[in-house]
Amino acid sequence: MKRTMVKAKRPTSDALSLQDYFDRYLPSVEAEMQAIVKAVNPLHEDFFGMMRYHLGWADAEFNPCEARSGKRVRPILCLLSCEACGGDWEQALPAGAAIEIMHNFTLVHDDIEDRDETRRGRPTVWTLWGDAHGINVGDAMFALSNLSLLLLVERGVPASIVVAACCLFNITQLALTSGQYLDIGFEGREDVSVEDYLAMIEGKTAALAACSCEMGALIAGASDAQCACLREFGRHLGLTFQMCDDILGIWGDPALTGKPAGADIARRKKSLPILHGLERDEELRALLGREKLLDSDIRRAAELLEQAGSREYAHQLAQEQHSRALAALEDAGLHGPAAQALYELEMMLLNREV
Amino acid sequence: MKRTMVKAKRPTSDALSLQDYFDRYLPSVEAEMQAIVKAVNPLHEDFFGMMRYHLGWADAEFNPCEARSGKRVRPILCLLSCEACGGDWEQALPAGAAIEIMHNFTLVHDDIEDRDETRRGRPTVWTLWGDAHGINVGDAMFALSNLSLLLLVERGVPASIVVAACCLFNITQLALTSGQYLDIGFEGREDVSVEDYLAMIEGKTAALAACSCEMGALIAGASDAQCACLREFGRHLGLTFQMCDDILGIWGDPALTGKPAGADIARRKKSLPILHGLERDEELRALLGREKLLDSDIRRAAELLEQAGSREYAHQLAQEQHSRALAALEDAGLHGPAAQALYELEMMLLNREV
Numbered sequence: 149m150k151r152t153m154v155k156a157k158r159p160t161s162d163a164l165s166l167q168d169y170f171d172r173y174l175p176s177v178e179a180e181m182q183a184i185v186k187a188v189n190p191l192h193e194d195f196f197g198m199m200r201y202h203l204g205w206a207d208a209e210f211n212p213c214e215a216r217s218g219k220r221v222r223p224i225l226c227l228l229s230c231e232a233c234g235g236d237w238e239q240a241l242p243a244g245a246a247i248e249i250m251h252n253f254t255l256v257h258d259d260i261e262d263r264d265e266t267r268r269g270r271p272t273v274w275t276l277w278g279d280a281h282g283i284n285v286g287d288a289m290f291a292l293s294n295l296s297l298l299l300l301v302e303r304g305v306p307a308s309i310v311v312a313a314c315c316l317f318n319i320t321q322l323a324l325t326s327g328q329y330l331d332i333g334f335e336g337r338e339d340v341s342v343e344d345y346l347a348m349i350e351g352k353t354a355a356l357a358a359c360s361c362e363m364g365a366l367i368a369g370a371s372d373a374q375c376a377c378l379r380e381f382g383r384h385l386g387l388t389f390q391m392c393d394d395i396l397g398i399w400g401d402p403a404l405t406g407k408p409a410g411a412d413i414a415r416r417k418k419s420l421p422i423l424h425g426l427e428r429d430e431e432l433r434a435l436l437g438r439e440k441l442l443d444s445d446i447r448r449a450a451e452l453l454e455q456a457g458s459r460e461y462a463h464q465l466a467q468e469q470h471s472r473a474l475a476a477l478e479d480a481g482l483h484g485p486a487a488q489a490l491y492e493l494e495m496m497l498l499n500r501e502v
Numbered sequence: 503m504k505r506t507m508v509k510a511k512r513p514t515s516d517a518l519s520l521q522d523y524f525d526r527y528l529p530s531v532e533a534e535m536q537a538i539v540k541a542v543n544p545l546h547e548d549f550f551g552m553m554r555y556h557l558g559w560a561d562a563e564f565n566p567c568e569a570r571s572g573k574r575v576r577p578i579l580c581l582l583s584c585e586a587c588g589g590d591w592e593q594a595l596p597a598g599a600a601i602e603i604m605h606n607f608t609l610v611h612d613d614i615e616d617r618d619e620t621r622r623g624r625p626t627v628w629t630l631w632g633d634a635h636g637i638n639v640g641d642a643m644f645a646l647s648n649l650s651l652l653l654l655v656e657r658g659v660p661a662s663i664v665v666a667a668c669c670l671f672n673i674t675q676l677a678l679t680s681g682q683y684l685d686i687g688f689e690g691r692e693d694v695s696v697e698d699y700l701a702m703i704e705g706k707t708a709a710l711a712a713c714s715c716e717m718g719a720l721i722a723g724a725s726d727a728q729c730a731c732l733r734e735f736g737r738h739l740g741l742t743f744q745m746c747d748d749i750l751g752i753w754g755d756p757a758l759t760g761k762p763a764g765a766d767i768a769r770r771k772k773s774l775p776i777l778h779g780l781e782r783d784e785e786l787r788a789l790l791g792r793e794k795l796l797d798s799d800i801r802r803a804a805e806l807l808e809q810a811g812s813r814e815y816a817h818q819l820a821q822e823q824h825s826r827a828l829a830a831l832e833d834a835g836l837h838g839p840a841a842q843a844l845y846e847l848e849m850m851l852l853n854r855e856v
Contacts, residue, residue, distance in 0.1 A: 191701055195683040257641060261634035280615035280686045283637055287611060288679035290644055294672040298665060307661035311652060314668055318648040325642035329549040332634045347545055 164485045166492040169228060173237065173244075177223045180245035184296045185289070198285045199292075202256055202273050216268040223248045225360040225385075225493070229378050231486035235368025239303045243313060243363050246297035250317070251356060253289035254324055256282060261332065290321070305367055313366055320359035327351020334418050342423050349390045350383075357386030361490075377480035381490070384473035388497050391466035394419035396501070398450055399459060404502045410446040420465065421458040428456045470498045518839045520846040523582060527591065527598075531577045534599035538650045539643070552639045553646075556610055556627050570622040576601045579714040579739075579847070583732050585840035589722025593657045597667060597717050600651035604671070605710060607643035608678055610636060615686065644675070659721055667720055674713035681705020688772050696777050703744045704737075711740030715844075731834035735844070738827035742851050745820035748773035750855070752804055753813060758856045764800040774819065775812040779803075782810045824852045 164172075185203060187196040197210030204217030223244030230240040258264070259272040260282045266272060274282030297317055300310045330348040334340045361382030365375040396405055397412030397419055405411075412419050416436055425432050432452045435445055453459060473494045477487070518526075539557060541550040551564030558571030577598030584594040612618070613626040614636045620626060628636030651671055654664045684702040688694045715736030719729040750759055751766030751773055759765075766773050770790055779786050786806045789799055807813060827848045831841070 189680070192680050192683065195680060254641075257637050261637055279633070281683070283611050283615055283640075284679050284682050284686065286637075286641075287608075287644070288676055288683075290641070291672045291675040291679065294648060295669065295676070298669050298672070301662075301665050307665045308655075311655050311661045311664050311668075314665075315649065315652050318645045318652070321645040322642055322649070325638050325645065326543070326546050326549060328638050329546065329635070329642075332638065335634075 164489065166489045166496070169486070169489045170224060173224055173227045174220060176238070176241055177220055177227070177244050177248065180241045180296070181248060184245060184292055184299075185249065195285070195288070198273055198277055198281060199289055201276075202285070202289075203252060204268070208271070208276055215270060218248070218252070218268075220248055221493075222251055222356060222360045225357065225382060225490075226364040228486050228490050228493070229361040229364025229382075230368045231364075232480075232482045232484065232490055233365045233368035233370040233374060233378070235364070235370075237486075239300070239305060240364055240367045242296050242299035242303060243367055246293045246317065247356065247360050247363065249289055249296055250293035250321060253286045253293060254328075256286040256289065258328065260286075261328070294318075300367065309366060309369070313363055316359055316363060316366065320355050323351045323355035325351075327353070327355065340418050340423055342420065342427065345418065345420060345423050349387065353390040354383045354386035357389070358383035361385075374480050374482075377476050380476035381473050381480065381494075384469045384476060385494050385497065387469040388466055388473055388494065391420055391462055391469060392497060392500060394421055395459060395462050395466070398422070398453065401501060406502075410450050413446045413449045414441055416441075421453050421462040424461045425453040425456045425458040428458075429453075432456070466498065470494065518843065520843045520850070523840070523843045524578060527578055527581050528574060530592070530595055531574055531581070531598050531602065534595045534650070535602060538599060538646055538653075539603065549639070549642070552627055552631055552635060553643055555630075556639070556643075557606060558622070562625070562630055569624060572602070572606070572622075574602055575847075576605055576710060576714045579711060579736060579844075580718040582840050582844050582847070583715040583718025583736075584722045585718075586834075586836045586838065586844055587719045587722035587724040587728060587732070589718070589724075591840075593654070593659060594718055594721045596650050596653035596657060597721060600647045600671065601710065601714050601717065603643055603650055604647035604675060607640045607647060608682075610640040610643065612682065614640075615682070648672075654721065663720060663723070667717055670713055670717060670720065674709050677705045677709035679705075681707070681709065694772050694777060696774065696781065699772065699774060699777050703741065707744040708737045708740035711743070712737035715739075728834050728836075731830050734830035735827050735834065735848075738823045738830060739848050739851065741823040742820050742827055742848065745774055745816055745823060746851060746854060748775055749813060749816050749820070752776070752807065755855060760856075764804050767800045767803045768795055770795075775807050775816040778815045779807040779810045779812040782812075783807075786810070820852065824848065 181203065182205065185196060185199050187193045194210060197206055200206040201208060201210065204215040205212065207213045207215070226244045226247055227237040227240050231237045255267065256273050259267060260274045260279055264272055265275050273285055294314070294317070297314060298310065300313060301307055327348050327350065330344065331352060334344070334348070358379045359382070362375050362379035365378040370378070394412065397417065398410055398421055400407065402409050408414065412422065413436070426436070429452050432449060435449050435452070438445065474491070477490060477494070535557065536559065539550060539553050541547045548564060551560055554560040555562060555564065558569040559566065561567040561569070580598045580601055581591040581594050585591045609621065610627050613621060614628045614633055618626055619629050627639055648668070648671070651668060652664065654667060655661060681702050681704065684698065685706060688698070688702070712733045713736070716729050716733035719732040724732070748766065751761070751771065752764055752775055754761065756763050762768065766776065780790070783806050786803060789803050789806070792799065828845070831844060831848070
């Protein structure tokens with residue numbers, strides 16, 4: 149699906165844009181999630197309240213609210229992939245909800261592991277209710293995500309496909325923890341290489357995006373070959389996303405990203421440009437080794453990275469992942485507006501400013 | 503299956519005893535678990551090493567060893583239930599392994615939540631490798647337990663039954679976290695009632711035993727009614743076990759249990775006899791409210807509990823659960839040596855000293 153090819157398909161005025169798909173899918177995804185993350189026993193009301201807080205539906209007193217939640221990109225990927233492969237997106241809703249709940253479970257645990265005190269502008273679960281509840285709330289969300297996925301059977305998806313979906317889902321979760329294992333190990337290490345980093349984001353970022361797309365294809369009853377293409381599309385899309393995120397973490401416009409300039413330098417995050425630069429520039433190594441980083445240090449580090457070609461390097465790698473994502477989508481041989489929306493999503497990622 | 507009924511069935515000399523079943527099943531359960539908790543990627547060798555350490559197969563340097571592991575009662579319950587219902591126990595092995603891995607995942611997380619530094623005579627995972635790895639290792643084991651269960655399909659179990667097994671498994675995991683949620687909430691609360699306690703152990707102890715037995719029946723292709731009977735058997739067996747455990751935690755013989763006399767009093771554990779006593783005896787409330795408990799305080803508390811009838815009360819409740827377990831087993835209408843072994847297991851629990 150090359151750019152020109154797609155352009156040729158686009159013009160009809162009733163074609164849905166990516167935004168149209170978001171508008172169409174999101175309320176159903178949200179309703180599906182809300183139906184599963186719900187206490188059955190009144191004794192557990194506050195337990196589920198903590199989950200609902202994390203998901204942005206409740207405040208810290210468990211009263212309903214509309215807080216900032218995630219962008220829900222992963223379920224959208226799943227539903228679009230299902231529709232693009234000729235499936236019924238509504239049938240895939242339990243899978244979309246499962247993926248988003250699983251993603252959020254990993255965030256609850258990551259926040260404890262990284263000791264992050266805020267997320268999306270609010271205190272994290274462990275900050276409000278302690279580590280013990282934080283760990284346990286995450287565990288419950290993992291169980292709920294599996295239960296959501298298993299609801300596919302009630303939407304008429306054949307049991308053999310549900311079993312395959314469940315395998316994919318848990319293999320993905322294992323990949324996420326394997327990536328997180330590597331990431332935890334990076335902490336305090338001086339010798340993390342770009343290669344180490346790439347192995348880590350394969351698990352921590354790419355695996356779930358790959359799963360989201362493959363899952364949609366699987367539920368649509370797509371062929372093994374088509375499932376594999378969508379998996380690769382999702383994987384490279386996830387990698388594109390992460391690499392661009394790493395660039396924005398240093399050179400993003402604070403007015404657009406909402407984060408301070410050079411945020412990842414300040415946090416000494418072992419991101420792609422930083423690891424590339426550290427391998428090449430001694431002044432940068434010395435600078436980032438300092439106990440306290442001043443604003444002028446952060447500006448200087450960004451300059452050094454620029455000079456070392458680290459920004460350009462990260463951009464090239466992102467561009468390469470982008471091309472591979474588009475090639476995989478083309479290999480899938482899909483037509484129609486949902487496939488077009490997948491294409492648009494990938495295009496949007498590469499040039500995003502936020 | 504009343505006592506007399508069973509006695510009438512027992513005499514044949516080639517009948518297998520409960521110990522024979524343990525001897526037959528355990529090596530296969532262990533092999534099944536070892537096959538699934540294994541790194542595929544060399545980068546993740548130490549990650550799986552931490553899991554193998556917890557499971558008793560590796561030392562803290564990840565060299566093979568044979569440390570004390572759990573008794574593996576839950577997989578035995580599953581395989582016995584399968585065989586008792588006319589199924590092939592070898593077909594149920596992935597489920598037995600899944601249940602044991604899930605149980606162990608919850609232990610890894612419980613140890614962090616309770617800040618327990620040792621388990622089975624060795625440092626806990628978080629003590630050796632920190633909270634972040636501890637949480638993440640547990641998450642990986644949860645994913646692996648689901649993957650183990652899904653291997654049922656490769657043993658010829660119909661996909662529709664695998665889906666049902668997977669539902670049961672994750673509903674159980676949700677019950678475990680709900681029980682743990684209540685338990686965490688008990689910490690520092692003065693007004694925990696016996697009723698609160700019973701709701702907590704329904705989730706924290708009974709749910710997994712119930713799941714183990716029901717799972718075996720499900721895989722054997724037993725009727726819904728038979729599955730329900732085995733579920734109830736497992737549930738009441740779990741409750742019998744917990745209540746007896748609570749009695750041993752105060753009045754157990756240190757020479758047999760390996761724990762100091764009155765261990766649960768020293769830990770101020772909100773166990774059944776202690777909650778019963780606290781509701782009734784003011785001196786006990788004052789005593790357990792002290793900052794530091796001397797050995798003489800612990801002995802006095804045990805006396806007060808005895809006087810308040812708390813030991814007798816716990817024993818009566820355990821006896822009642824025991825009778826219900828036997829009644830449920832009888833209702834299942836099972837015959838043969840595996841059913842007899844389930845009966846023996848329940849009989850052993852009530853009168854155990856360790």
